[in-house]
Amino acid sequence: MNGVLSISTVLxxxxxxxxxxxxxxxxxxxxxxxxxxxxxxAETGVNVLLVSTGYIKGNTAPIFSKTGLQVSSMxxxxxxxxxxxxxxxxxxxxxLALAMIIKLYEKTGTLDTSKIRxxxx
Amino acid sequence: xxxxxxxxxxAGFVFYFATLTGGLIIPDSSADRNSVGLDILSRSAGETxxxxxxxxxxxxxRGFDTLGEVTVLFLAALGVSVFMKSTGEKRKKVLDQSxxxxxxxxxLFPLMFLFGMYIIAHGHLSPGGGFPGGVIIATxxxxxxxxxxxxxxxxxxMSVLEGLAGLSFIGLGVVGLLGPGNSFLQxxxxxxxxxxxxxxxxxxxxYAVVGIKVGAELSSVVYAMKESK
Amino acid sequence: xxYLLAFLVVVMLIAGIAVxxxxxxxxxxxxxxVISLVVSIIFLFIASPDxxxxxxxxxxxxxxxxxxxxxxRTRSKETTDKE
Numbered sequence: 001m002n003g004v005l006s007i008s009t010v011l012x013x014x015x016x017x018x019x020x021x022x023x024x025x026x027x028x029x030x031x032x033x034x035x036x037x038x039x040x041x042a043e044t045g046v047n048v049l050l051v052s053t054g055y056i057k058g059n060t061a062p063i064f065s066k067t068g069l070q071v072s073s074m075x076x077x078x079x080x081x082x083x084x085x086x087x088x089x090x091x092x093x094x095x096l097a098l099a100m101i102i103k104l105y106e107k108t109g110t111l112d113t114s115k116i117r118x119x120x121x
Numbered sequence: 122x123x124x125x126x127x128x129x130x131x132a133g134f135v136f137y138f139a140t141l142t143g144g145l146i147i148p149d150s151s152a153d154r155n156s157v158g159l160d161i162l163s164r165s166a167g168e169t170x171x172x173x174x175x176x177x178x179x180x181x182x183r184g185f186d187t188l189g190e191v192t193v194l195f196l197a198a199l200g201v202s203v204f205m206k207s208t209g210e211k212r213k214k215v216l217d218q219s220x221x222x223x224x225x226x227x228x229l230f231p232l233m234f235l236f237g238m239y240i241i242a243h244g245h246l247s248p249g250g251g252f253p254g255g256v257i258i259a260t261x262x263x264x265x266x267x268x269x270x271x272x273x274x275x276x277x278x279m280s281v282l283e284g285l286a287g288l289s290f291i292g293l294g295v296v297g298l299l300g301p302g303n304s305f306l307q308x309x310x311x312x313x314x315x316x317x318x319x320x321x322x323x324x325x326x327x328y329a330v331v332g333i334k335v336g337a338e339l340s341s342v343v344y345a346m347k348e349s350k
Numbered sequence: 351x352x353y354l355l356a357f358l359v360v361v362m363l364i365a366g367i368a369v370x371x372x373x374x375x376x377x378x379x380x381x382x383x384v385i386s387l388v389v390s391i392i393f394l395f396i397a398s399p400d401x402x403x404x405x406x407x408x409x410x411x412x413x414x415x416x417x418x419x420x421x422x423r424t425r426s427k428e429t430t431d432k433e
Contacts, residue, residue: 007352011396014359018385020134021366027126033375033420037382040413041366044389047401054158055396062174063247063399064166064316074174076158077165080398081178085190087401088252088335091408091416092197095342098420099204102346105424175400240403248399256407263415339412346419 011052018045032101032111036094043090047083054079170312170321171245179250180324184306188290191334195287198338205345218268226268233261241332245321251328255335262340266347276344279337286334293323293330355395362388379417386410 022042026035054076060069062077101111108116161182162174169177179187237258244250297307306323313320365385369378386409393402 007355007396010352010356010359011392014362014392016134016137017359017363018366019137020130021363021370023130023133025370027130029370031375033417033424034369034378037369037378037417040382041369041385044385044405044409047405048389048392051393051398051401052396054398059397061248061397061399062162064172064174065247071159071162074162075397077161077174077178078158080175080401081183082186083398083401084175084179084250084252084404085187087404087408088256089190089193089197091339091413092194092342094413095346095416096197096200096204098416099201099346102420102423103204111424173400175398248403250400253400253404253407256404256412260407260411260415263412343412343415343419346416346423 007055007057008052011048011055015045015049015052018042018048021045030113032104032113033098035113036097036101039097040090040094043086047086047090050079050083050086166315169308169324170315171324172316172321173245173247173250175248176245176250176324176328177321180327181306181308184294184327187331188294191287191290191331194335194338195283198283198342201342202345222268226264230261230265233264234258237261237332237336241329242318242325244328245324246316246318251331252335254328255332255337256339258332258336259339259343262336263343266340266344276341279341283334283337283341286330286337289330290327290334293327297323351395355392358388358392358395362392375421376418379414379421382417383410383414386413 019042022038022040022045025038025041029035029038056075059073059075062074062080104116105111110116161178165171165174165177165182169181171177171180237254237256239254240249240257241251241254244254294306297309298305300307300309306327308322308324310322310326312322318325362385365381365388369381369385372378372381386405390402390406390410393399393405
């Protein structure tokens, strides 16, 4: 049981699934807001993948909240610190994309990429 | 076209998953873990005085990275403000909110503000810090913005707060440059007693500055998206 | 622990597939919020409470707010998106 299904495998499957779902939404959907949702999902998947690389089974969070906690029984803090900033940047990017989409809607009156001439592909 | 897309997707997925199972297996014992994380863990408590190792990585070991990240956030907020440029005229309010909603939101705002402050101030002791605390404060602003009809949102004050916070971040870093350590973002204040609120040198100061900056930026982003015409 | 994580991942992926299937954009945004909350719980279980608190604050609160504002401001003419 442990050989086939470990925590790392589960998390890898989950993050891979989220990234592929997000990319699928970006490639196939025609609504612009839904495409931004797809980018958001893919980014969440990348974050899960990054944090799961630092995870060590059975270890505690990297916080010395009480005495007696061993360094060797803590998870890696570096990926967590990177993901912490990455989440905030992701929100900024989504907000910028949505602001552009609102402006585009005011100019063209539609959100469908197949109806906007510059965005057809 | 659709075939090309699905082929690309499938190929990308297979490549990604093969790389994943080939190289990125999570270690079960700490013996085969990345030595950078172990090194930082064993040194961070003595060097930075912060109980939370993630905070010491974000603020000091990779503080330059955080400065760049705050700059990226500033650029995103600037872009939203440019796109959603307000013409001055107020959008008419269609919805008339109920009394309970308005009073409840006014009751909720000080509590959310206090909670955000708590999260920011205890960033070096417990999970949290400037980024989530600033976001919680911005959410509190937004609760008010959603429910009350006339809001005195001072955009100038927000811009001034944001600029001052960014300048103080850089200023704190430059003071470290002048000190004995001769490096940007050097921890020049005394470390204090471990695991108390007033400890860890400049970490609480920098996180307070980051919290103010993130809170002001995100609330002005949401305000610009909601109120502009 | 392992089965709990597996359950959370399955919930996350089902919500992700439902994002593709639903026609209404507002439902898709709410499903994204569900995914963010589930991911936040996953972060909590893999010993990273810092990331969990940030994901819960941003992914579940502010992102939803911004998406709902965008939907509201682009919905004056067409109420639902037709495929």
